[in-house]
Amino acid sequence: MTDAPLREFIDRHPRLFVLTGAGCSTASGIPDYRDDNGDWKRARPVMLQQFLAHESTRQRYWARSLVGWQRMSTARPNDAHLALATLERRGRIEALVTQNVDGLHQAGGSFNVIDLHGRVDVVRCLSCQQRLPRERVQADLARRNPRFAALDALAAPDGDADLDGVEFAAFDVPPCDACGGVLKPDVVFFGENVPKERAGRAMEALRRSDAMLVVGSSLMVLSGYRFAQAAAEAGKPIAAINLGRTRADDLLELKVTERCTDALSFLLSGVEFSASRAEDVRLREEAR
Numbered sequence: 001m002t003d004a005p006l007r008e009f010i011d012r013h014p015r016l017f018v019l020t021g022a023g024c025s026t027a028s029g030i031p032d033y034r035d036d037n038g039d040w041k042r043a044r045p046v047m048l049q050q051f052l053a054h055e056s057t058r059q060r061y062w063a064r065s066l067v068g069w070q071r072m073s074t075a076r077p078n079d080a081h082l083a084l085a086t087l088e089r090r091g092r093i094e095a096l097v098t099q100n101v102d103g104l105h106q107a108g109g110s111f112n113v114i115d116l117h118g119r120v121d122v123v124r125c126l127s128c129q130q131r132l133p134r135e136r137v138q139a140d141l142a143r144r145n146p147r148f149a150a151l152d153a154l155a156a157p158d159g160d161a162d163l164d165g166v167e168f169a170a171f172d173v174p175p176c177d178a179c180g181g182v183l184k185p186d187v188v189f190f191g192e193n194v195p196k197e198r199a200g201r202a203m204e205a206l207r208r209s210d211a212m213l214v215v216g217s218s219l220m221v222l223s224g225y226r227f228a229q230a231a232a233e234a235g236k237p238i239a240a241i242n243l244g245r246t247r248a249d250d251l252l253e254l255k256v257t258e259r260c261t262d263a264l265s266f267l268l269s270g271v272e273f274s275a276s277r278a279e280d281v282r283l284r285e286e287a288r
């Protein structure tokens with residue numbers, strides 16, 4: 001398929017508001033929650049209210065997360081992440097707002113990123129608000145639950161995994177080491193609101209932009225869809241790259257039904273910033 005319409009859309013609008021979703025990370029081996037119709041592919045992810053109310057839900061969550069993290073933590077940015085980082089370096093992106101919690105945009109070289117739904121590599125105590133690196137919690141989870149740590153399973157997008165027929169009651173969930181409180185990954189769960197300040201910052205960036213580009217999202221979740229609504233209300237044109245239907249299809253000026261990596265590949269032609277180079281940058285940052 002020709003990339004001309006998308007290229008032209010990007011050329012015509014120098015200050016892009018980019019919103020990315022799960023489809024941007026599938027080529028990195030992180031599966032999508034939804035099918036081409038925007039329906040759930042698997043069991044619904046855990047709801048905040050259940051997580052808070054039931055120890056058994058937290059046991060199930062952390063058991064699946066212990067296993068799923070192994071894939072999540074080794075995922076690397078793909079060409080879609082690199083293409084968007086290139087666009088940012090050319091000064092074309094007002095803000096990149098992502099619904100993904102995997103940190104792969106930053107790993108791919110983007111700086112101006114708003115993690116709308118938080119980051120799965122950070123854990124927060126719901127009582128004293130202490131933040132912990134996930135790696136530390138992961139080590140504690142594995143030490144307390146060696147039997148689970150040895151399991152392998154299909155990973156889900158937020159770093160949890162499908163474990164069928166496993167008994168979770170024996171799972172030992174670590175409490176906060178400072179106050180004994182409940183630990184939760186620092187991500188926005190289903191049933192939870194995006195923090196006001198963060199949503200406001202993203203909406204402010206949309207106001208400064210002249211167009212919106214959706215990359216790999218069906219916009220089924222309201223926290224993402226509302227940006228498309230706001231863009232449409234402000235008369236800003238919207239383009240979307242997504243394999244399936246999006247909730248905003250009626251609002252789009254341009255729809256590109258392709259994989260994100262394919263649709264954006266033209267941005268990388270002639271660019272020497274390769275996946276291995278991004279990996280070098282990441283390793284250097286980690287070494288600091």
Ligand SMILES: [Zn+2]
Pocket residue numbers: 125126127128129130176177178179180181
């Ligand atoms: Zn605490």
